[in-house]
Amino acid sequence: MAANRIRSMFPVAPRKGETFELRTGLNSQFAHERKDAIRNTIAAMTLGKDVSALFPDIIKNMATSDLDQKKLVYLYLMNYAKTHPDLCILAVNTFVQDSEDPNPLIRALAIRTMGCIRVDKIVDYMEEPLRKTLKDESPYVRKTAAICVAKLFDLNQSLCLENGFLTTLQELIGDSNPMVVANSVTALAEIMEAAPETEALLVTPATLKKLLMALNECTEWGRITILTTLAEYKAQDVKEAEHICERVVPQFQHVNPSVVLAAVKVIFLHMKVISPELCRQYIRKMAPPLVTLVSSQPEVQYVALRNINLLLQKQPDILTKEMRVFFCKYNDPPYVKLEKLEIMIRIANEKNVDQLLMELKEYALEVDMDFVRRAVKAIGQTAIKIDAAAERCVNVLLELINTKVNYVVQEAIVVIKDIFRKYPGYEGIIPTLCKSLDELDEPNARGSLIWIIGEYAEKINNADELLETFMEGFKDEYTQVQLQLLTAAVKLFLKKPQSQALVQKVLQCATAECDNPDIRDRAYVYWRLLSKDPEVAKAIILSDKPPITSTIQSLPMGLLDQLLGEISTLASVYHKPPETFVGQGRFGADAVQKRAIEELQRDARENPIQASAAAKEGQNVENLLDIDFDGAVPASAEASGAGGLESLVSDTPVRAASPMSPTTGPGNNMDDLMGLFGSSSPPTGNSGNGLNGFEGLNLGGSPPPPPQQQKKSTNEDILGLF
């Protein structure tokens, strides 16, 4: 694995011979050899080899009527465009041409790929094809173009706005095709998230109607988009909210759990405004689909369970009758089991508590330690939640302590401590607890037992002996145990003054031999208190403590409300607000994007062979341009164009070389570079190959028209470059 990591940090170029072979293949005069070579290049790319050096050779194969080949070339372009931004301009022609192909599949492919080539040069030429494809007759092309607007916005906001693409996109919400509507909404939602000031997706009564119409007709993924938008929409009045709920509720029956959760989100958020009677009705309707989510794929189940947990914190009564559904299956993955436990204790009530306890006891005897501990903890939480069941819970816990399984006993003691904090009258079980004293090795369990001993010192005959046993290793204990021991000894002394020796020993030890200021300070406080007035000490230390009400963890109200607005998203899974994990600063979205770009640039820079390839490609490009466009210009029969092209030719190589210039300095890089040149065939021979390949190709397909033929503005653009 380490090797793998190193390899991908410095992408390995394929063997020198292999690159050569591929290049020869790509320039072959036979179509099938070229196609095989493209395939092999993509195969090498898939394996993580760096084949970016073949960029110019691949790009020659772009203009083809073979759809498979075209797709592969486009795929290559998407992957390596960043490493050869200047060469991408060579692809523009084919893109523009393809975006006007009679086959909608090719039109869509062209516009989809253009949006994925995140290079400024390409972006400049996207305007026209995008405008056309947005108005295409084929819905397949329109739906692809709609997403492409979001791509363009991501790359160049102002260009997108200036050309009015946003308005066109907004108009597409009224498209006759549901998938186009869905993708437009997707794109607009994305733009809105990136730049709220654009007000890209403002739902009006008119758009609301269109969305609700499209909802019943579009694909499952489209429904998710539309439902998410509906959830975020603030209804203007009660009637509108009721109308939305009414139209959305059939989606509960959709087979896709993600659609169901999205529908739950809509209803749950709009429920706040609708009449209480309808509200109850919807809550009733929500239960069965939520239960069904628990039989989906385990990963999806997990997300659903995390969300159900949130819903239950807000509406504790949704699933009270459904306890059995959340019983763990023995083959559930551990992460699902733990979440089910969380939910079970939330829906526990007096009616189902017996069932629950039987189940929890069963779980506590399983093998997975984390799960067992959680089950024991759940028994304690149930005891504190339901007064009537406390005794039964304690009995189950005692049974579990009798199993003598170490971690079960420890967890049980921690839990029993909490039970003591709420219910009086269980002092009778203390001797049983104390029997396992020697086996406790976790600070939490030791601390809990010591607390119990201190709290009930007057009822335990040998309390002083018990504490004495802990005293022996006082200095080696965890802070938390030391603190408990200190307090317990003081309580014991206040209740039974005859144990003065013990308390003195503890205080002595804590003040003189402990480095921890917390322990020292507390010891001093106790000491002074005791020496001043034991009655005051008693009033303070033995004062009545308020009973605890719940040990089930709940989110604070504000956070809960925020997360309910995020149902089904990662935030609802983590139970954390998005800003905590989407991250700022070093890990913020922008920073991540920057790292992505840097990575690509580094790939281009750091690799010596890559750099040498860039150097080599300078020559190659020259050859390529000479050959290709000299051949193409006569076809276009436009004299003035030739001049522009020539300047393009002379300009490009210089800039193509620029990224490698800083790295060619070190000697070994140069060696490498020389080596590469030495081993491959002399440049002249190579260019000959290029010539053959290209001629063959041009004869086969129609020659790509030079850019002048498109539009005047583009033409000026090119000329302006030089």
Add this chain to the structure above:
Amino acid sequence: MASALFFLDLKGKTLLARNYRGDIPMSAVEKFPILLLEAEEESSAVPPCFSHEGINYLYIRHNNLYVLALTKRNSNATEILLFLHRIVEVFTEYFKELEEESIRDNFVIIYELLDEMMDFGYPQTTETKILQEYITQESHKLEIQARPPIAVTNAVSWRSEGIRYRKNEVFLDVIESLNLLVNSNGNVLRSEILGAIKMKCYLSGMPELRLGLNDKVMFESTGRTTRGKAIEMEDVKFHQCVRLSRFENDRTISFIPPDGEFELMSYRLNTQVKPLIWVECMIESHSGSRIEYMLKAKAQFKRRSTANNVEIIVPVPDDADSPRFRTNIGSVHYAPEKSAIIWKIKQFGGGKEFLMRAELGLPSVKEAEPERKKRPISVKFEIPYFTTSGIQVRYLKIIEPKLQYPSLPWVRYISCASDYHVRLPEPTQT
């Protein structure tokens, strides 16, 4: 929304990747196996999504692969995880089996599919049947170029036009699987019927279908008197072809079906059901020498039905050996690789009762820690011509407005066990 997808082997090495948005460093995937390992060390419960340094990792496991999605936003987790599962489904239909080898062998078509199924991180078309119409393993001839089927973007995105059959037939399979969990003392802890209606549709044109079930809610809402039993389905899920709003309004199940095989609907019933096959077990453990199992299996359904291919799988200790069995029906064999004995009965008539005794040797030296693995007995069976819930297909109306052909629906019923478990009792020690 996903930024990039990865197929990784179990060591975390990338087999194939597709970067959809270019907003995440692709090297982030190298952290994945390390993060997974760290999480596993911390707890046995490693969730299917986690966040690290501003990047969220969502993954599923399939065979010897991880399918991983990365995103830097607060994306829809359900959608992404489901999409990953859908990728596995589609690829499995394309390549029979999705694993390391098939990824390596089919990388060209995988790239094509990934391109068609997701754009800029948003799921697009995931219907295998439709994808197969324009993305094929055969390379296209120059003359005939594939075109996107109209169905891709249609409101009816699951069926192409112009389908023709000489004989128009529909096969309906009503399959009910029973999930059951029984305590060692015979209490049913959890019982659930998961039903599904699967269709094989060989119909021409664009037929309109309407399915009638003995649905209690529909009978009540239409005020019809029920002849015979009506059933109350707790939750119903439909294939996307079914018009959900019509079902919501008047419980009518109406749809234009996809061609060929698909699952029309699934439903769930939570009613308490009597275990169809009841297994009682007694264990006697003579510690240090042998362990004995006594099993009694009883078929608690009507005499005229028969359960086929019954398998009762009883877990035994890992270190058991030299098995001996005695039974009055079927065959028993010991499967040490599963640490279980399997009792197979080809045909189990309703109301019948059978016995089995097994005796296995145990090593005299035991590990200090007693074995506390709590695997339950699992039972498998299928009962044809029988549904536990009593669901019935009352009619299936088929109307093709243009072609108006006669057609025949065929209906079959079957019940089977899916998650059917009986917990083992504590062995009596002697």
